Amino acid sequence: MxxxxxxxxxxxxxxxxxxxxxxxxxxxxxxxxxxxxxxxxxxxxxxxxxxxxxxxxxxxxxxxxxxxxxxxxxxxxxxxxxxxxxxxxxDPGHGMGEGIDETARLGEGVELGAGVGIGPFSVIGAGARLGEGVRIGAHVTIAAGAVIGAGTVIHPGVRVGPNVRLGARCILHPNAVIGADGFSFTTAEPTHQELSRETMGEGEPPVMADPSWHKIHSLGGVELGDDVDIGAGTAVDSGTIRATRIGDGAKIDNLCHIAHNVIVGRHCLFAAQTGIAGSTTIGDRTVIGGKGGVADNLTIGADVVLGGASIVLSNVPAGRVMLGYPAMPLARQVESYKALRRLPRILARLSGTGS
Structure with a gap:
């Protein structure tokens, strides 16, 4: 010691x-x-x-x-x-050494860099490429053709899907899933949800001849930059046509969800249970507190701070500090909260029962 x-x-x-x-x-x-x-x-x-x-x-x-x-x-x-x-x-380290366990299975054409370690019962798909010094824990699945950058550590139970590229020195914690299908479905006719923006929820839901959901397949995969941390149980979904992308140095906590087609900038930090809906772009160095959420198809500027349990429903300019649901600039949210706390006293005075 x-x-x-x-x-x-x-x-x-x-x-x-x-x-x-x-x-x-x-x-x-x-x-x-x-x-x-x-x-x-x-x-x-x-x-x-x-x-x-x-x-x-x-x-x-x-x-x-x-x-x-x-x-x-x-x-x-x-x-x-x-x-x-x-x-x-x-830190004593992860305990995963060099060498391939006898129970591991490697598909045809797998490329292994120098010093790779693969743990018990892990499966590496055909044509996958593992860079120098990669460590794979037990019961990990790497899909065919995936690319794992040098020095990356993949802990037990992780699933890496097809069309996934991981940069150098990434860390994937237990049971993370990188490259699952995006949650993308459509119907033959416009749904009540699609029409709600126009109708503001008024009127009867449309009668649909074919209400079944048709899957839009995920062809784009996932790209993680260098030095990305993905927490336990976190899912990063594949893009539809282009890849879902996580920038260099991003740190994503446990039980987060990054949906299809999302772009996360460099050195972002997302606390547990953060959810980013599809096709949203998050700028560099953005920080999101626990249970924070961002709606789909939005643009969040660089250096934004989103407080815990806050939900963003519209674009956010660079540098803003946001709080609440719906998320507002911090000073405005604090004033709104103060006003809300004053309401009982104000109502009491108006009714003549307060002092």
């Missing part, structure tokens, strides 16, 4: 005190033992240090580590960035 000095070098900072202290793991201050690195990146968290037995800690910049009774410390001006480096140092 690393020493405190080695961790400090990885964080591009200096160690304070005894740099030879060995660190087995990171721990919360109250639970930290003598070989743990207590994480106390604010004075509030440091209040719990006396409850534990930590001899070393990761602290905020300027913290008085000696007054806390520590033997050594590392300080960081930006705590979460320090946590990114620290967690990389202490």
């Amino acid at each position: 690393p020493t405190l000095a080695e961790i400090a070098r990885a964080l591009s900072t200096e160690v304070k005190g005894d740099g030879s202290l060995s660190v087995d793991r990171a721990a919360e201050p109250a639970e930290a033992g003598p070989r743990d690195l207590a994480i106390a990146l604010s004075p509030k968290w440091a209040e719990s240090l006396p409850k534990g037995r930590a001899e070393a800690a990761l602290l905020w910049d300027g913290a008085d580590w000696q007054a806390m009774g520590l033997k050594g410390a590392i300080t960081a001006p930006r705590g979460r960035l320090a946590m990114a480096s620290l967690s990389a140092v202490l």
Whole structure:
């Protein structure tokens, strides 16, 4: 395990005190033992240090580590960035090594780069190409002709469909599905839903001679850029004619859904249960909170922030911070919420029962 000095070098900072202290793991201050690195990146968290037995800690910049009774410390001006480096140092890894398990099945013409690892009971379709250092966990399915970029890690239970291209160093977490058919169907005649914009929901639903749904097949596949993270249970659907595209560096949490023909820009961040409806374009560096949703055929500009559980029903210009349902600019949504809370008092005054 690393020493405190080695961790400090990885964080591009200096160690304070005894740099030879060995660190087995990171721990919360109250639970930290003598070989743990207590994480106390604010004075509030440091209040719990006396409850534990930590001899070393990761602290905020300027913290008085000696007054806390520590033997050594590392300080960081930006705590979460320090946590990114620290967690990389202490992470034992995914445990997937080089080599092909004897229970794996490889189709005809599969191309494997140097150092590829394929886990138990995984199936690689004919003509698929796996780049150098790719790691495939157990019970993974890679469709025929799929392309997996160098250094990509695919965890157990993932399904990669046809016409899918993954960039380098992607991470697909368990049970993600990349390249399922898009949810795309049509009817022989216009439906009540199609006519609702014109009728505003008024009038009787049309009588349809053939109400059955006819499937529009997904021919476009999916393209993921480099360094894309896809969370557990997340689905990215194939495009109809062109590919559904996820840009370089995008990070998508668990249980999200990216529908057919969507384009997601570079370095976007989507929290759990985000849903993006078909044919919508999301600009670079957009952040969407948990349970956020975006309707179909919209354009969301770069650097937009969409608060948790917010639903976007119209185009959003670049740089906007949006909140609510329907989503509105943050300041307007807050004012609307304040006005809503005032309504009972206002109504009471108007009726003469309030003060």
